[in-house]
Amino acid sequence: DTGVSQDPRHKITKRGQNVTFRCDPISEHNRLYWYRQTLGQGPEFLTYFQNEAQLEKSRLLSDRFSAERPKGSFSTLEIQRTEQGDSAMYLCASSLILGTGGFTNTEAFFGQGTRLTVV
């Protein structure tokens, strides 16, 4: 296993089109996170899954965004009716959480991201 992989690496789309990104986490990791990073900013949290359950969504995730992790393995992030403001790097990260909470002291591993340009 070579780490978190994201596909595609780059996507150029016309405004109004739908796009879908894929993230394959490290195989034994049960948590998967999506972040968005715009130019000159740090990554911002979008949503996360524990196994197949989507447990939290940021207010940044508008109704045009949907994420799935159907079998608790890979995840997809779909953006419908893209807008120029959606242009960003979309990062996926995964981690292994043991137990039910408290200090888990785990590390999140990031993929290389998908850079979306909406023209």
Add this chain to the structure above:
Amino acid sequence: AQTVTQSQPEMSVQEAETVTLSCTYDTSESDYYLFWYKQPPSRQMILVIRQEAYKQQNATENRFSVNFQKAAKSFSLKISDSQLGDAAMYFCAYRSAYGSEKLVFGKGTKLTVNP
């Protein structure tokens, strides 16, 4: 909500010299982690160093060390003997010890290493 502030958009250092990147954060929680991540151009973000809030001792990883001041909510990164490969964006990040454990990032500091 937690916030992370990096007040230095860009820093530069001569090869083999030492540089310190600043980070402050705001939280009302008592249990949390702080991180420094490195993001080289067109490459994935990797963890440089981690600090648990309950530990008084500052974390160290080879040439990287932190100065963690919990009362002041300050978390700076010191890079000693800087190398050309250290050139990257550096992000300070906060993570609660509970809940989703999502990372809250600062805006980053671009580090240039001059030969």
